[in-house]
Each structure stands twice: as structure tokens, then as C-alpha cells.
Amino acid sequence: MQIEAWPFRDTTPRNPAGWLIQAIENNYEPPEAFRQHQRRAGERRKLLSLGEAIERCSICDKNGYRRLEARKSSHAVMRQCTHDPSIEAKISPQAQNGIVEQSSAKDRPKEA
Numbered sequence: 001m002q003i004e005a006w007p008f009r010d011t012t013p014r015n016p017a018g019w020l021i022q023a024i025e026n027n028y029e030p031p032e033a034f035r036q037h038q039r040r041a042g043e044r045r046k047l048l049s050l051g052e053a054i055e056r057c058s059i060c061d062k063n064g065y066r067r068l069e070a071r072k073s074s075h076a077v078m079r080q081c082t083h084d085p086s087i088e089a090k091i092s093p094q095a096q097n098g099i100v101e102q103s104s105a106k107d108r109p110k111e112a
């Protein structure tokens with residue numbers, strides 16, 4: 001870790017090797033820049049794995065959202081996908097539909 005953190009240190013000791021040994025032995029705190037770098041790397045990994053999950057998932061679109069069919073209204077309901085087929089299978093595509101209205105086919109407006 002001390003070696004990884006080294007490029008982020010704002011220090012130029014006369015004996016870098018000796019300084020590193022000292023840093024390791026005394027378990028120096030990593031510089032803030034290094035911690036930020038690690039945090040960002042972790043976030044990138046998280047984003048990457050989410051992207052992979054979405055790509056592998058056949059349920060949702062490329063944004064990780066699943067379209068729930070709203071039969072009555074023209075606008076579909078979007079739901080964030082879990083990318084877990086065992087969970088998503090329990091959610092009906094009509095899950096967002098409320099009461100199914102009793103109306104005869106004759107009264108239904110013609111679909112454009």
C-alpha cells in the first residue's frame with residue numbers, strides 16, 4: 001500500500017527507499033489524494049459491474065429500467081430492474097395496473 005500511495009505523496013525525501021521502509025514500518029497514513037484515488041477506483045468498479053449486469057440482463061433496457069405495460073394509459077411505467085430474474089419473474093408486467101375496468105370492446109376507442 002505504501003508503494004501504491006507513494007506517487008500521491010507530496011514529499012521528496014533524500015532517501016526515498018529509506019522513507020518507504022519507514023512508512024511501512026510505522027504504518028503512515030496514506031495521503032488524502034491517494035484515498036480519493038482509491039475511492040474513485042472503487043466507484044468505477046461499481047459502475048462497471050452495474051453496466052455488466054445491465055448488459056447481461058435480458059429483462060431491462062440499457063439504462064437498467066424495465067418497462068411495465070400500462071394497458072389503459074399510453075405511457076408505460078418504468079421500474080428499476082434488479083437484474084435478478086428470480087425477483088423480476090415475480091413482478092408481473094401488469095403490476096402497475098390498477099383495477100381492470102369493465103368495459104365492452106365496443107366502447108373502446110380505436111387504437112391509432
Ligand SMILES: [Zn+2]
Pocket residue numbers: 053054057058059060061064081082083084
Ligand atoms: Zn435488468
